[in-house]
Amino acid sequence: MLRYTLRQIEYAVAISDHGSVAAASARLNVAQPTLSAALAKLEQQMGLQIFIRRHAQGVSPSPAGLRFLSEARNLLSHAQDFQRGMTAAGTAVEGELSLASFATIAPAFVPALIKGFMSKHPKVGFRLAEGTQDELFAGLRSGITDLALLYAVDMTSEFNVTPLASFTPHVLLPGDHRLARLKRVPLTALRDEPFVLLDIAPSRTYFTRILESAGMTPRIAFASPSLEVVRGLVGQGLGWSILVTRPFGDHAHDGEALAVRPIADGAERGVIALASLKQMRKTTLVSAFESYCMHHFRAIGS
Structure with a gap:
């Protein structure tokens, strides 16, 4: 954990630049006691004396303070670059x-x-x-x-x-299915046929909810988290499914024909x-x- 703040570093550099706490106070518009307290705390945290105080003559860096101030200026430069970079990231389309x-x-x-x-x-x-x-x-x-x-x-x-x-879900059938001749397929006509479930959340609960709304409890024959595996199983005539995503071309990966039909009784989009x-x-x-x-x-x- 850092034992100092960038504000303390800025105050120390300002005191060095202006030669005294009073001059830095006027330049920064910060009360002298605030600057003095911040400098004292910074020296305590660092375990070194940054400035030599001379009565009525301001301050000058100690030997250790010279090295500290050099590193402090470098740190502040990096901090300013960081701020500029982050500001650009927040305002530019890049x-x-x-x-x-x-x-x-x-x-x-x-x-x-x-x-x-x-x-x-x-x-x-x-x-x-x-x-x-x-x-x-x-x-x-x-x-x-x-x-x-x-x-x-x-x-x-x-x-x-x-x-x-929003997209309307569709019934997916093997290309030669008896219902493929219909323009719209009622879910209840598939009540007794094996169902292939796209088994990935939230699709699982979404498709189950559509079937329940139609008064159906699906007879799940296969379940897979892969859209293409589901399409392949349907293409092989192993069941039917409900999907939303429709890849280009109504064929499974292995070339088997698929029939995509709207749900006749409507469904949640x-x-x-x-x-x-x-x-x-x-x-x-x-x-x-x-x-x-x-x-x-x-x-x-x-």
């Missing part, structure tokens, strides 16, 4: 942005967001992370993550939440949002990226 994304959202949206934002602000770099909602929350709370792109489900009051877009920790002051970079994301999602529709 620097590094730490962006985390929910695992199923990242492939669909993050690359385009980064490319579009960097084309407008070439001095910006990104540090990326993907994970579950709990992992995203932990990154925000620790300060490692500036912003998290996620579904606005089970959010707590400690976060700022900026909604970006999935809201994609940006989250940040309320106790962290937003920099200009963070605010600029939030604004860009809002315009981006508005342009692509939902």
